[in-house]
Amino acid sequence: MRPRKPRLRTVLLAANLLLLALPLGGLWLLRLYESALVRQTETELVAQAAVIGAAYEAAWHGGAPPAPGPGWAPRAAVLDLAKDPVLPPAPDALAPDRPADPRALAAGATLLPVLAAAQRITLAGMRVTDAAGIVVASSGGEMGLSLAGRAEVSAALAGWPAAVLRDRPPQPGVGSASISRAAPFRVFLAHPVMEGGAVIGVVVLSRTPASIDQALHGKRWEMAGLAAALLLAAGVLALVIAYTVSRPIEAVAAQAHAVAAGARATLLPRTRRSAVREADEMWAAIQSMATTLEYRADYIGAFAAEMSHEFKTPLAAIRGALELLADHAAEMTEAERATFLSQAAADVGRLDRLVKGLLELARAEAPLPRGEEDCDVAAVIRGLPMPAPVALEGEALRAAIPAERLATVIRNLADNIARHAGPGATGQIAWRRAGAQVVIEVSDDGRGVSPGNAGRIFGRFFTTARDRGGTGLGLSIARSHMATAGGSIDLMPGGPGARFRLVIPAA
Structure with missing residues (x-):
């Protein structure tokens, strides 16, 4: 305590x-x-x-002498x-x-x-x-x-x-x-x-x-001594305030300057505890801010590296196709030219999907302004067009997540069933109330997720359907939406097929 x-x-x-x-x-x-x-x-x-x-x-x-009176009379x-x-x-x-x-x-x-x-x-x-x-x-x-x-x-x-x-x-x-x-x-x-x-x-x-x-x-000498004692007390009081308040705040300010200069949170010295809560709280805020900035910097660096890699492949393919067409179009047959053009068009389509996915990921990770923060889970899920046969099960419940975010998450999971479950696979979406939370389970009876890929499927740009136009951003977008709403999404073990479990605070 x-x-x-x-x-x-x-x-x-x-x-x-x-x-x-x-x-x-x-x-x-x-x-x-x-x-x-x-x-x-x-x-x-x-x-x-x-x-x-x-x-x-x-x-x-x-x-x-007068006669004494009765008793004392002070x-x-x-x-x-x-x-x-x-x-x-x-x-x-x-x-x-x-x-x-x-x-x-x-x-x-x-x-x-x-x-x-x-x-x-x-x-x-x-x-x-x-x-x-x-x-x-x-x-x-x-x-x-x-x-x-x-x-x-x-x-x-x-x-x-x-x-x-x-x-x-x-x-x-x-x-x-x-x-x-x-x-x-x-x-x-x-x-x-x-x-x-x-x-x-x-x-x-x-x-x-x-x-x-x-x-x-x-009593002038005694008064002079009292005045000296009061001055000494005032000086000691000033020193105590400086020691307990000013020095910790100055140390925290120095840490803030170090963070601004690029120091990492793990290298910041621990400010000694002060006599007031503000200094401790300020140090904790500086530490949290530095940690957040480090996370953002690492996130941006990793994101930039992944994004450049994802864009590099289709761009290189498009450039190669255009260079071949520019240099050898006259020598090619009509079928060859059509093949190169269709390949370039496919890569352009992949780039377009990547750009749209990145925009959707940015919206998922950005906090929404306060306003509509809950929705009817049943109304949102039943109102979505499903790309694969999916059975719906659940009654009207309200969850503390905007309808747009929940719809995006469910849509991405339904798309995964259509893309990865395999031909003839069917899915099921069931929701229920569990205490102060709403639990949504999205499952299918398809081929499921291999153990080697189970720990990677929520990573950005990871996909096993790249040849079918997959961008590897769907599950990453879904996890960001859930985290922003204070919820979570996890891949549950067991089979058959894949089973995702969403937990959202109840409204």
């Missing part, structure tokens, strides 16, 4: 898809990495907010660039309609130095508000102003932690190596501080995540 190989188009498609997937996959990975940077920043802010919230709660109780990062919108920049803080909670102001005052020191390390913006959203501690400005109008702060004042992305104007002078981050958005996080199920304050943090450029700058 031959191994199944991919088509050339499959290999090329896979290569193109791979080359397309490399940049697309890179873009997808960069987008995914950008989301990872956002979640990393959010995770950092969650950790900072938890610490600042615990410190605020302790200060709220006058420095006493908070994971939730922001995703693919799903979460980037909101407009944060609105300005507004003046409150009432003063801040004094207890919250006292707790916030203790956090001011902590926030200032922490911001030097984290670079995050830090705000702590009371239960109404009024800022009581800040690493920068907005002290005493209200942040309750921001969506994330409003959610935290209701007891729900929140994180959002907000647009950030471009920052001039910020580069890949800068400590300031250049991303076009900023992460805002609001963490509620709870006591007994009530909100006593909100920790509001903001930080710009690292940009792709800054992240890649830190």
Whole structure:
């Protein structure tokens, strides 16, 4: 069983898809990495907010440690660039309609130095508000102003932690190596501080995540190695395609040139097997074409030799008769002149029969255009005039052969009965269906075919009735017609007489 190989188009498609997937996959990975940077920043802010919230709660109780809550309450990062919108920049803080909670102001005052020191390390913006959203501690400005109008702060004042992305104007002078981050958005996080199920304050943090450029700058050597690996992979892929596809095709092309230059199929080198079926199929086609061309060349050479031999004898006889008549016609009797003229006329008739037989052989070996390809066997055979007494036996059957070809074959076999079976011989033609085939048997009760001639009767120009006008082309024409129709004709052993068996595919 031959191994199944991919088509050339499959290999090329896979290569193109791979080359397309490399940049697309890179873009997808960069987008995914950008989301990872956002979640990393959010995770950092969650950790900072938890610490600042615990410190605020302790200060709220006058420095006493807060009572631990029931069980664990981890908070994971939730922001995703693919799903979460980037909101407009944060609105300005507004003046409150009432003063801040004094207890919250006292707790916030203790956090001011902590926030200032922490911001030097984290670079995050830090705000702590009371239960109404009024800022009581800040690493920068907005002290005493209200942040309750921001969506994330409003959610935290209701007891729900929140994180959002907000647009950030471009920052001039910020580069890949800068400590300031250049991303076009900023992460805002609001963490509620709870006591007994009530909100006593909100920790509001903001930080710009690292940009792709800054992240890649830190991994520039690793990225350079990845680029080199991709280039190496592309080069190896090109070499593989060249080795598995191009080289076998080039070898097949070289074989085609060798065939065109006259090399014989038996001398062509075997092309090594390739990874795709097209190259193997092309080599097989070249080999088949070379074999066919050799067969045609040998056929034409043998045919030309046989034909020249067949034409040479009657032409020489005609030339001799004409030369004798030209040189000695006056000295000949009337009977002698008539003998030479009748001999020349007989040779001319033989040449005419040879020419007609050759034309019929050429038509038999030429494929017919597709069209009528089947016929009623009984109608064709019963409609032919028989030159000898022939009994017909068979019912209506359709065979996959044009009526004209079948009629020519049967006519030639019937002529053989009249020419070779002997005086008083009779023949029989019987046809029947045998599975997917139609079998026709043509037999006679005459003298039959000698064992010495049995292997030669289908050869061109072989005849035992040359003196009776035989050309030796009838059976050769019949075999060519049968082969063109996908059938066969054979001389069956046994007797009495000759028995031919025709096998044709049923229609």
